[in-house]
Amino acid sequence: MSSEAYRTVTETNARIDEVRDGMRILWDVTITMDDGLPLAADVFLPEQPGQYPVLISYGPYAKGLPFQEGYPTAWEALSSSHPDVAEGSSCAYQNWEVVDPEKWVPHGYAVARVDSRGCGRSPGYIEHFSARETADYVACIEWAADQPWSTGKVGTSGVSYFGMNQWQVASERPRGLAAVCIWEGASDFYRDASHHGGILSTFWEHWYDKQIKVVQYGLGDRGPVNPITGLNVCGDETLSDDQLAANRSDFGAIIRSHPLLDDWYRERSGVLENIEVPLLSAGNWGGSGLHLRGNVEGFLRAGSAQKWLEMHGLEHWTTYYTDYGRQIQLAFFDHFLKGVDNGWDQRPPVSLLVRSPGEVYEERAASAWPLPETAWQRLELDPVRLDLVEKGGAEAGSVEFSGEQDVTFRLPVSDADREVSGPVSAKLFVSTDSDDADIFLTVRLFDSEGKEVTFAGAVDPNAPISMGWLRLSHRELDEAASTEWRPIHPHSRTLPVEAGTVYEVDVEVWPTCIVVPAGHTLAVTIGGRDYENPELKDAVTMSNFKNAMKGCGPFLHDDPIDRPAQRYATRVRVHCGGEHRSSILLPFQER
Structure with missing residues (x-):
């Protein structure tokens, strides 16, 4: 079916609505928040009209910035060492730490990527992991559940930032949220991320300079351009440096000003016991400093009756994209978003890739964490x-x-x-x-x-x-x-x-x-x-x-x-x- 014919079936407010590479793509869809702020999203759909479960992500890394351009050293390591990542995909739609739509849309999923407030093509004030961001994410999930191309069942997925904010949004229990896949994401912003044993980590201050300021909304013509759409990755407005600074919090300084675990950190950690939906928590053995403790603690403390822990190795941008990781995610989401009787509910609660020198891994299943036979x-x-x-x-x-x-x-x-x-x-x-x-x-x-x-x-x-x-x-x-x-x-x-x-x-x-x-x-x-x-x-x-x-x-x-x-x-x-x-x-x- 042509793009024009499909548009008569489902009206959208997309900036660009086209069919390409086996997908119908809605570029720059507007999702309006409760305070009137318009957030920008890209939506990837199967060509065939219908209703599909939705995989959604909300984060600051700019939906229009290709993985290869924004993170070239990580992409080179990933694609050269793991050819299965690129197999069956043009990789043109790859983004940092979120699913490749070319690997998911053919399986009957809609994929929605939302630029978080103040980043990419979404205007607003940047305040990471705040209650405002969590409320935005809740609204985006409920929006996705209500779309005519949606079955009403929404799953969240992503790595790192896109995992961390899932703990927060899942604890709010948004309408339509049916499953969460949290891949290497801290669940306790103080203990896992900002202060290790009470000692300040300088990671966040440097991360802000290297990964957030470079994709802030308002860079406009000074920022990168989406090679597919020709749209500015960081919005159509071009703001001055002073205007940009006024539109973001000083994240490193704020963290430094909160040396103890107080309400500022609790707001950015979610209430794990409130989580009810099926949960897949995947941690990395090599993630000391950010990408490990939170996945284990989140699994242990989440209130979900159905929850699973998976532990693996290698770089945090690798296993999520490999066939190993993607097949685990696909089985999980097929079961809970599509109702496929694939045996997932019989899967042991804990699965480990046991690590040996030389990056050798051996799969093991267990009934609990810590392992009962310890x-x-x-x-x-x-x-x-x-x-x-x-x-x-x-x-x-x-x-x-x-x-x-x-x-x-x-x-x-x-x-x-x-x-x-x-x-x-x-x-x-x-x-x-x-x-x-x-x-x-x-x-x-x-x-x-x-x-x-x-x-x-x-x-x-x-x-x-x-x-x-x-x-x-x-x-x-x-x-x-x-x-x-x-x-x-x-x-x-x-x-x-x-x-x-x-x-x-x-x-x-x-x-x-x-x-x-x-x-x-x-x-x-x-x-x-x-x-x-x-x-x-x-x-x-x-x-x-x-x-x-x-x-x-x-x-x-x-x-x-x-x-x-x-x-x-x-x-x-x-x-x-x-x-x-x-x-x-x-x-x-x-x-």
Whole structure:
């Protein structure tokens, strides 16, 4: 059917309405919010008139900016290493962190992409993850459910930002929302994203400069052009720098001004217990710093009666687009948006890609998280041999670290493969020469020659196994919410720290999964700074991040206001053995 004939069936307010590449595309559809603001959306439909379930996304990265143009280094890595991503697609409609319509429309789905307020072709004031943004997303979902080309069933899908805001919007229970697929998205904006263990991450300030200001509405003729439509990616208005600045919040400065977990963060985290719709939460083993903890916590805490957790590896822009990830998403949405009896409801609640060195993965299903068969083992830190030893085996004494010096404890080498999969936590007894201290804990792997083995992280190509952080003044525990394997800190106030006093602290280390081959050894490094791979000679740089990738990716804790050297570069002692049994709890699995 021609574009003109289809238009008589379904009237739209699209800027451009055309049929191409096997799809009917409505470019720049207007969705009006309750305050009168017009948001811009692109909608991709099957050529055949009808009603289809809708996959929708709402976010700031500009719907008209091709993946290849906006994120060239990520696209090159993705397309060259995973040819299945491009197979069957022209890739002309690929966008950063959302579905490729050419892979979904042929399966009978409508795909809607909405530029969030103030970004791309949507005017307005930028205020990320705010209640205003969440209300906009609710309105967009309900709009999609009401369209004549919609069955009334809407699913949300996307990676990172497009995953994070799903926790928020799902907890509002919008009409028409029937399923959510949250792929690598933080669910707790304070603990997962802005402050790790109470320590400020500078990621968001740099992200704002590199990924948001460059696609702000009002760049107009100064911004990129959609190569398909010829429309300005960032709106038809061309505003001055002063006008642009007036239309956005200073995200980094606002985060810095909220050092404790308050209502500002709660507004940006959603109420997980309010979520009712079927949920697929997919996390990344290499996502320490943003793309891991939230997916596990979201799965555990969501109120949904039907919920699933999937855990994988590789870069955070990879698995979502590969056949592996897309087929999982397709089965999930086919079942809940189309009613297909494909056995999804019989799928085990937890599925893992168990990780081995060399980016080797083995699929495993489980009935719960943590895995029910976990053999928990608490190993003490021996300050003399610098080993991880069984209970009661550590010598009494202490070791020191500082902003420049770390200390590493190793598990004895085994002649058989061992697996560590699950949450990790540490109980430390520490004292400091200052009035506060920051603890950085890194779980690492070394081969038989003592060389560190790293992995493809969600962002950094040379990441360690896992990380944990804690500011000593944030040591207070939420006793009701905490478990031995997952300490939770309220971060609602700071506790005093006196120089020389020994404090017992519990450090949450983000979940992990690693097969430790025979002859290799697991190690725990404790220090006062971000991990850097000591053997890395040429750090990778990427088009969308400011810093070079040295092990932590862009998730650094180097803000001079939050971490003044005179406070956080001083000596800290870890007390071990005797009455101060510093230890780490590891989740071993049978092999």
